[in-house]
Amino acid sequence: MSRLSHFFTTSIGQKQLMAITGLVWVLFLIGHLSGNLSLLLGPEAFNAYAEFLSSQPLLIPVEIVLSIILLTHVFLAIRITIQNRTARGTKYMHKDASGANFASRSMILTGLLIFAFMIIHLMNFKFGGYEDHDLKLYGLVMEKFTHPEFSLMYLGFMLVLGAHLVHAIQSVFQTFGWNHPIYTPLIKRISLALALILATGFAYLPLWAWLIKKGGV
């Protein structure tokens, strides 16, 4: 037990937990995007995929575990931010970013926005009453995304997600202690590519529904 508290209370321990919990959610995003792309195949394929997921007996336990992991990530992020602000004490009158990019400086902001988005997202789709829809979840998704303001909100949030991931993914490797003159530049490029793929992949779906399919079937 003391070993566990060690990870929750020391600075490097918290880093490890942030990295592990974040990494789980990156894997979730990869799975989520892969599945969601079935939207492009039409109502049968997408609804079948949704049906397949919701009929899994392990769905509820997995959802609970993912939620705990997410809440750990958010809780630690807030605590770390408070600790870091306290550690600075008096603010600089004039401070240069010293080369630290926007993404790395804004993790708490982008993170909290993503958390807010997740609630909005769940309310709209998972708890959006798709059972009553003619075309089930497919119909609900297409209907929601035909509203320009709804699609644009999703685009905005995907930009935020991309910014969070650009720093997050490569950061995991540094935190785990994997930094190497040859591999690290490669890791950073792959991290950037993965962040772009995830953000644009998710952003493509509302755009597709709104501008290409125009909400039609």
Next chain:
Amino acid sequence: MTNGLNLKLKIWRQKNQSSDGQLKDYHVKDISPDMSFLEMLDTLNEELESNGEEPVAFEHDCREGICGSCSMVVNGKPHGPERGTTVCQLHMRRFSDGDTLVIEPWRAKAFPIIKDLVVERSAFDRIIAAGGFITARTGSAPDGNAVQIPKEHAELAMDAAACIGCGACVAACKNASAMLFVAAKVSHLSLLPQGKVEARKRVLDMVKVMDQEGFGNCTNTQACEVECPKEIKIENIARLNREWIKASAAARDV
């Protein structure tokens, strides 16, 4: 014949640890571009003293970039705009006539301001003390080549050992984290066979004291590496993370 610089300075003045400070405006005239930054401040102080004003307190010792005493943030950058340079080795030719320079002390809760630009950095000493000793035979000189050290390790250890403990990493970090400093100290010993014996205990103890002193958490922004006057790389922070994970997993008394 003068091509000296006229500069506007905004310098943080604070009487003592408990009082509030503020930026105060000063003007210096006809500063030679060949002067170091500290010589420019010396010039200002001479003028202040001759006017019966309190000179600006700042730390300095060797003035050749190796002691780690000088410590000030110039226009938002620890040690000023020049990379890989302490502020004592920064020259005035780096600035232009008419520039406004904002000069502040390191800002971190763990580095309380004593006066003006002088901060208390003994938190670093306590981290070093927590690191303890290395087991090395003293007395007679060891046999040549008795302890074999790969060249690569010797170089990496030397790069880490270049840390002068000035605290620019803490000053640059948006979280006021001391990870680069601790990483440099842990790295330079853990890379060498002499430091391996106590490596596990050392890393756990140093990180523990680092946390106790109230430094922030590293979020991998890399600002420290950019501002380090000795160009210590964050590769060392990865090594520190590695050493800490290994030690935490293996320690029996945690």
